Amino acid sequence: MVEVVYRLWSRGEVRGLFLSSCMFSDPDRVSEMEVEVAEKLRKLGFRGYIHLRLMPGTDRDVIRRAAEVADRIGINLEAPTPSMFSELCPDKGDFVNDVLKRLLWCIEECRGRSCKVDTQVVVGALEDRDTQYLKLMKYLLHRGIYLIHFSAFEPVHKTPLERRRPCPKSRQKALYQALFLMRDYGFSLEELLELCRDGMLPHVDLKLVYARLRSDMFPVDISTASFRELVRVPGIGPRTARKILELRQERGRVDVIELRKVLGPRYRRAIKYLSFT
Numbered sequence: 001m002v003e004v005v006y007r008l009w010s011r012g013e014v015r016g017l018f019l020s021s022c023m024f025s026d027p028d029r030v031s032e033m034e035v036e037v038a039e040k041l042r043k044l045g046f047r048g049y050i051h052l053r054l055m056p057g058t059d060r061d062v063i064r065r066a067a068e069v070a071d072r073i074g075i076n077l078e079a080p081t082p083s084m085f086s087e088l089c090p091d092k093g094d095f096v097n098d099v100l101k102r103l104l105w106c107i108e109e110c111r112g113r114s115c116k117v118d119t120q121v122v123v124g125a126l127e128d129r130d131t132q133y134l135k136l137m138k139y140l141l142h143r144g145i146y147l148i149h150f151s152a153f154e155p156v157h158k159t160p161l162e163r164r165r166p167c168p169k170s171r172q173k174a175l176y177q178a179l180f181l182m183r184d185y186g187f188s189l190e191e192l193l194e195l196c197r198d199g200m201l202p203h204v205d206l207k208l209v210y211a212r213l214r215s216d217m218f219p220v221d222i223s224t225a226s227f228r229e230l231v232r233v234p235g236i237g238p239r240t241a242r243k244i245l246e247l248r249q250e251r252g253r254v255d256v257i258e259l260r261k262v263l264g265p266r267y268r269r270a271i272k273y274l275s276f277t
Contacts, residue, residue: 001019001037002037002040002041002044005017005037005041005046006041006044006046009048014048015048015049016048016049016050016051016071017037017038017041017048017049017050017051018051018053019034019037019050019051019053020034020052020053021033021034021053021055027055027056027057027058027098028055028058028059028062030055031052031054031055031058031059031062031063032062034052034053034054034066035052035062035065035066035069038050038052038066038069038070039065039069041069042069049071049072050069050070050071050072051070051071051072051073052066052070052072052073052074053073053074053075053076054066054073054074054075054102054106055075056075056092056093056098056102057093057098057102058075058102060105060109063102063105063106063109064109066106066109066115067109067110067113067115068115070115071114071115071116072115072116072117072118072146073106073110073115073117074103074106074117074118074119074120075099075102075103075106075119076099076119077095077099077100077103077119077120077121077136078092078099078120078121078122079095079121079122079125079126079128080121080128080132080135080136081132082094082095082096084126085099087126088122088125088126103117103119103140103145104143107143107144107145110144111144116146116147117144117145117146118145118146118147118148118149119140119145119148119149120148120149120150120151121133121136121148121149121150121151122151122153123151123152123153123167123171123172123175124152124153124165124166124168124171125153125161125164125167129198129199130171130174130175130178130196130199130200130201131193131196131199131200133175133178134178134182134189134192134193134196134201135189136148137179137182137183137189138182138189141179141183147179148179150172150175150176150179151172152166152167152168152169152172153166153167154166168203170203171200171201171203173203174201174202174203174206175201177205177206178192178201178206181206181207184237184238185232185237185238186227186228186231187210187232191210192206194210194213195209195210205234207232207233207234208234210232211232211233211234214232217229217232218233218273219272219273219274219275220233220273220274220275221274221276221277222244222248222254222259222274222275222276223248223253223254223276223277227241227242227245230244230245233270233273234269234270234272234273235263235267235269235270236263236266236270240262240263240266244259244262247262255276256276259271259274
């Protein structure tokens, strides 16, 4: 593995390595083998991206070694609750001790390092609700996780869930948007829960739904709005909001012409929710 990856990287054919495994033996040994690959690559001078997906039940020392050599590490949660985890993947150990506890160790060992932590959950395999994933987001983001991957369930022939309907990709997309709104835009769990009906997020632009639901908050005055108020305007993201605040600080105000330049094609969407004084 080391020889193949290093050779391909040296030729410029790959930029990095994502390494995972099935749990064919002791989880510590499996994860340690992954870490050994990363360590040997770094000793050879490999400067590419390394992402290690560690196994449930992995020892903390192995997790620490992974955090020292990888750019990203993580352990898949698979489900938002212990009961759903037991039903979905009964062979992966205990949800709290073998998976969640280890994921939190990953976060702690990466603190102060350049390595980031992610995880993955399968959406729609069981009778789940988006509200469960929203609460999970808050819990993990508060503890420092970088990203949660949402994998829309697809039934597989000759498996226990083969008759289950596939999860629509639009649901997966809505959960990703909710994650970014909470992580990058500062939306609270309560604000996102308000958007749910029967425990499910709408499969449309969540910021537009929010703006219509909170019509009393709009239009936002571009001349006085805070960062928090600006990022809640449809069409304005964190980077654009910071640019608007910088222009306002430099010039004292932001006029329509400047706003058009900053927003580009998003101007038509945003202007409906903005005012100028």
